[in-house]
Amino acid sequence: MIASVEADFSVELGADDETLEMPWSGGEACPQYFDLKHHPELLSRVEETAHSPELASFLSVMNSRHGPLETAKCDLWSSTEINPEEEIFGATHKFGSYVDLLFCDESQRFSFEHHERFVNQITRLLKKAPDLAASAEFLVRRCLYHVGDNVRDGFYVTFYLFGYGEDEEQARRCWSIGLELAENAIRQARERLRGD
Numbered sequence: 001m002i003a004s005v006e007a008d009f010s011v012e013l014g015a016d017d018e019t020l021e022m023p024w025s026g027g028e029a030c031p032q033y034f035d036l037k038h039h040p041e042l043l044s045r046v047e048e049t050a051h052s053p054e055l056a057s058f059l060s061v062m063n064s065r066h067g068p069l070e071t072a073k074c075d076l077w078s079s080t081e082i083n084p085e086e087e088i089f090g091a092t093h094k095f096g097s098y099v100d101l102l103f104c105d106e107s108q109r110f111s112f113e114h115h116e117r118f119v120n121q122i123t124r125l126l127k128k129a130p131d132l133a134a135s136a137e138f139l140v141r142r143c144l145y146h147v148g149d150n151v152r153d154g155f156y157v158t159f160y161l162f163g164y165g166e167d168e169e170q171a172r173r174c175w176s177i178g179l180e181l182a183e184n185a186i187r188q189a190r191e192r193l194r195g196d
Helices: 040-045 053-062 084-089 112-126 168-195
Strands: 004-012 019-022 069-079 093-103 133-147 150-165
Touching: 004 112, 019 069, 040 053, 053 069, 053 093, 053 168, 069 168, 084 150, 093 168, 112 133, 112 150, 112 168, 133 168, 150 168
Parallel strands: 004 133, 019 133
Antiparallel strands: 069 093, 093 150, 133 150
16 A cells, blocks of 8 residues: 555635535534634534544644634545545545634635645645655635624635545544644644744
8 A cells, every 4th residue: 555645735716616604504403513712612512523532632723712723614434435546545445524724813814825825834744744544635715704794705724634544444543643643734834824
């Protein structure tokens, strides 16, 4: 099996591309938005963390009280569907997740350049990480922020992470390590951007 950390970013701002609305509502009996930044005690109500202490820890760090980021949505899953570009890992299983990341500072929320520098910095850092059967992708997307009675057009980042292996356990282990590496890269990228 080829082992490497594949990391990349792209921009999805087309009319048909995914858009987030903040705050969002899934309606009754649907997934729900929890403001973990201001109410960390709600973390236990995020369904996806029930069987993933790794994801719970990541969300806790991303929503830390004095940090510049917060999260909006997340999910995780396992699969045996390997795309052609994933065949380099020689794996039969993958374990994946996504987390939507938003900047807390209004000036950053509405700055495309800030988002682009941020994801560029993270992917460069991850490419220097130790070899691992994992891939990470950061997508800069459009977000509609409700500010008082107005709606402002801004941005957010969707972070996808996949771990690969010969079975679900190995794929999940690679995903877990990849999540730690991504958390460290995000912290470093925040610090570097703060110094700009």
